[in-house]
Amino acid sequence: MxxxxxxxxxxxxxxxxxxxxxxxxxxxxxxxxxxxxxxxxxxxxxxxxxxxxxxxxxxxxxxxxxxxxxxxxxxxxxxxxxxxxxxxxxxxxxxxxxxxxxxxxxxxRGASALPDRRGIIFTPGMRVRVSAGPFMGSVGRVMGVDSCGSVHIEIHAFGRWIEIPLDSGYLDRLEQCAA
Known part of the structure; x- marks a missing residue:
């Protein structure tokens, strides 16, 4: 060895x-x-x-x-x-x-998230609002950030909770939730 x-x-x-x-x-x-x-x-x-x-x-x-x-x-x-x-x-x-x-x-390697263009680091549990696209105005919770840089959020749509990946530029941070 x-x-x-x-x-x-x-x-x-x-x-x-x-x-x-x-x-x-x-x-x-x-x-x-x-x-x-x-x-x-x-x-x-x-x-x-x-x-x-x-x-x-x-x-x-x-x-x-x-x-x-x-x-x-x-x-x-x-x-x-x-x-x-x-x-x-x-x-x-x-x-x-x-x-x-x-x-x-x-x-x-998944150890941390990089800040987006605006300097925001999206962490699990953070509350966000979608600012563009078909889910514009929806409020959700960050589930995680994948290796490609997409932020996965959970929102209520179509009568149930769904998880969607979005570019961080389409999200506005509302507040950090208590874990």
């Missing part, structure tokens, strides 16, 4: 198509913190003439994975030359790998 390397910054690594699992396994065995999120998808397949829905796990970001490491030149070169690695993602006009801010990683 490999020893865990010292924590550092997060980077995005692009792998050769179909090699992301192998690269994840190699880097994890070498002691790096690697995050390759998976999502469950359901696809329809034909088996014995019948159509069946079959759940599968697929990489959320395709052949991209997240790697936490100290960004030294030697580590970057070493990882860049690993079989199956295409490149590190870099800012436009730069050869240096781009660092993913810790706040983004926390958000992507």
């Amino acid at each position: 490999a020893m865990r390397l010292a924590m550092g910054d997060w980077f995005v690594l692009e792998c050769v198509a179909g090699k992301d699992f192998d690269v994840t396994r190699k880097l994890a065995a070498a002691g790096y913190a690697v995050w390759r999120p998976l999502v469950r998808v359901t696809s329809t397949v034909r088996e014995s003439g019948a159509r069946k829905r079959k759940p599968q796990w697929k990489p959320r970001f395709g052949r991209y994975l997240f790697l936490e490491m100290a960004g030294s030149e030697s580590m970057i070169w070493s990882i860049s030359t690993t079989e199956g690695v295409h490149r590190f993602l870099a800012r436009a006009g730069s050869d240096r790998p781009a660092i993913v801010p810790q706040e983004w990683m926390d958000f992507l």
